[in-house]
Amino acid sequence: MPIHPVSSGLAFAVTSDFLQSPTTTFAPAGTPAHSVVGLSWLVYGITGGIFLVVGGLLVYALFRFRHRPSSPNADQEPAQVYGSNQIELSWTVIPVLITVMLFLATARVIFSTEHAGKPPEALDVTVIGHQFWWEYRYPQLGIVTANELHVPVSDPKHPTPTYLTMSSADTDHSFWIPRLAGKMDLIPNKVNTMWIDPEVAGLYLGQCAQYCGTQHAKMLLRVYADTPEQFAAWVAHQQQTASQSPDAVEGKAVFEHNACISCHTVAGTVANGRFGPDLTHLASRDTFASGAVPLTRENLRTFVDDPSHFKPGVLMPPMHLNQHDLDLVTSYLVTLK
Amino acid sequence: MSEAAVIPQAQVGEWKLPSKGVVGMACLIIAEAAIFIIFVVAYLYYVGKSLSGPTPKEVLEIPILTSICLLSSSITVHYAVSSLHKGVRAATSLWLALTVLLGGIFLAGTGMEWYKLIDPNDGHAPLTIRTNLFGTTFYSLVGLHASHVIIGLIMLTLALIFSLTGKLNSMHTEKLEVLSLYWHFVDAVWIIVFLVVYVFGR
């Protein structure tokens, strides 16, 4: 149950500003999200209009035709009206027309989003969903990373969208960054595709939107839309193998003599496990555990000691290292920039 | 608010409604058909998609004899009902016995087919429900049908026993007719299963 009245109150005040939610669907920053918002105005307009008309008539009817006990013919039954074919016809035809119009407008957006041509400058990223983290592979660039997706900003005049090819290694997941696009599911044995083209550089947040198990709530998404310079620098860095800091030789030994290497990959070392996130450039990320934990030395240490401290039910088991080895391994991990 | 209830008694001419048994069985048939359709859909969805293992063409033989037996049993059960309607006990027992026999042959044939699939002697890989998608969808669909045949045979055998021990008379015609509707349904499902599994799917 909630903690301090003070910190709750503060949190209340700060976060009650839901008008500035980083995941609002009303602040689109990419073409797919824009086309949804555009369509939504039409939809809200029509449904709002229906609500006002029908709701208004209902309110009026309830007021005008209420039983008034004091009126002279209060005990008489009102005139019994059984129906009217013309009226039935009219309120069948009008909704049908509205439906047809709405459908045509919708079909247009469906086809334009899903059949969008792929420009040659598009970046390909393969996304594989896992319980409870995101694997990202850039086949054109030879990069494998996890949890924090870097894509180039897309200038509408010379679009450089990112095309995501998605599947799952285990259960169903769903990739949802509301400001960039609608969601698309990641399903084992099925390949889905979607595209994003962030028009403003910055960090876009989201999270898994299909229940996938215990830690579904903490399978967060972070998409970094980089300027061309930032993106080039990031790519160059990621393409390198893991840094071999002399400070971390002992820690590296601990890492490589434990079961770590059977689940994790650190490029250029013997660690080549595929079950867990790629750690080659772990320390270059802002967060770990799929966006759930800020990346600090202390947090890393706690996580390695007992992952369920942050994410109860996460699939990484506690490693049961002694304090000394824990410190060494943490020192090693923070050098993996 | 009136103190005593008043029951309308309008003048109404002749008033005849469909029989409860027939309507009830029709409802049951619709519900069961919905279940079967899904298993058929699964079969069709997975046709040709097995990643390994024997294919239908390799291991399935068209069960002509047993199918003829099962479908004929619809005719025999129909005659059982009309005999009962006429009150001819001996004929009713005979037709019911034939129905049970023909159904029994079908079941035995299915059993033998499965035995050969699971434990083949002719070099083919064995096929079980866990072998591949074909095994999964084959055994579940044919097995679901076979379980319905078994239930039908139990009911028909009971009817036969009642007939043989003289407890059945023409007043029970409608009940036997309702049972025969179920049996016709089982046969109709077999036609579909036969076409999907042994004709189209091979």
Place this chain on the structure above:
Amino acid sequence: MATQTPVPAAVDQTTETAPRRLVFEVLQDWISTTDHKKIGMLYIGYSLIFLVIAGFEAMLMRIQLAFPNNHAVSPQAFNRLFTMHGTTMVFFVGMPILFGFGNYLVPLMIGARDMAFPRLNAFSFWISAFGGLLLYFSYIGGDGMYGAGSAPDVGWWAYAPLTAHAFSPGHSTDYWTLAVFLSGIGSVGTALNIVTTIISMRCPGMKMNRMPLLVWLYLSMSLLTFVAVGPLTAAQIMLMLDRYLGSHFFDAQAGGSAVLWMHFFWIFGHPEVYVLVMPAFGFASEIIPVFSRKAIFGYTAMVAASIGICFVSLSVWAHHMFTVGLGPAGNAFFTLSTMAIGVPTGIKIFNWLATIWGGKVHFTTAMLFAVAFLFQFMLAGLTGIMLSVAPLDWQLGGSYFVVAHFHFVLVGAILFMLFAAFYYWYPKMTGRLLSEKIGKWHFWIFLIGFHLCFDLMHIPGMLGMPRRIYTYEADRGWFLLNFLVSTGAGIQTIGTLIFVFNMVWSYFKGEVAGPDPWDAWTLEWATASPPPAYNFATTPSVASRRPLWDLKHPEDTDGQYE
């Protein structure tokens, strides 16, 4: 022209004297009964107990979600709570309570003595009841994924492959599968009974186009049940085969498809929600005319719309799968079919509105709930139209917008109409009226709680909050809204408790009702309250849709206008 045909009638002057019975005798009577009225009340009582339990589960979830990164409830427990809440509400509250009302009312409204198959009726109830007990036994039975308490935690749709042995070891998923399977058998049994009763046991003169609309709606929902429950039963058999015999229906490793489960589930799941809502339409079609003092407007159109809804509802299922990758043609088709179902549904709302128009509206508690139903069902339909637009669903699907939408239907439409049905038919079932005074408190408190909770709930969805998450980050801007939503849930709890109090208090102290407290027009009001075991002293025979109107207004009978 009014013809002066006197309408013949019989006055029931039998007096009911019941000697006091021992507790044991009463219990034995209720446990072994095959009387449709008692079975109906067993269903209703049973569902109310589960309503309270599932409501408690909801309250726990709302307490957990009232604050970001809260620790009121563990992630594992939360995941079990939302699974159990959904499964319970659909299968062990919604279906039984609606079948309960159907059981009670349908034979009475068609002038029959009981259901077509009384023993099947009892069997259907007890097997459903057993299913519910089995589901809740899971909280203590066996060991689950992470130790004690193995209630299912796979969501009420139990998507594959989360339900495969690899991802759901232990037996929690099996409890879900078996409990729901048994409930399905019960549902099919009762639906079969309802259809057969309606077709084969109507009293003389009650042609199909003279049946009360409630009876038509129960006929439709029962027919739909046959077609809808089958796919779920089939899918559950396949799931059990996968889990225990190693088959590969949903096994991705062997080429199986997770999407196939979704198709099968939603081919059940979508018609299922129409099965749930159609009885509510039936209640509305009886209650609104009586308290507007006018016949229902457009009887034939209402029947046609109900049947139309049944058929169209079979073609919309993949609007639950817009984000699965069906392709643009698939998405467009299901958008169209889903929008199409708005047409007959809208027709019904317009007909109810036209019934009120020109009438004399009496705002009894039942009518208050019915009026709220009209507004709320309309809103639910409109948010449904929003979701039918596939691109909007790509954003709003799988989010709290959807949760708000379907609770608007399930609570705002169905539960509100159920409350109305309670206030309207409780006098018939018990012989006493529910207190109008307490009823007004119940209505207003519940209404405020409902709107505070579910109106606001749409917004976090539009702000990116997915469903089925045990907590959320503080920086998303969802805090205030979730807090208010949770408060609304608490207020609804209070409203519900007031309702329960009303039911109990009125049983002992309520005003005696007599056979026809509302001056209504259908056959259930032509017998005592509560009805004798045989329902009617003589079999009724009717000549119009409102036989009691004809008796009360012999100068202006309905028959000449039909």
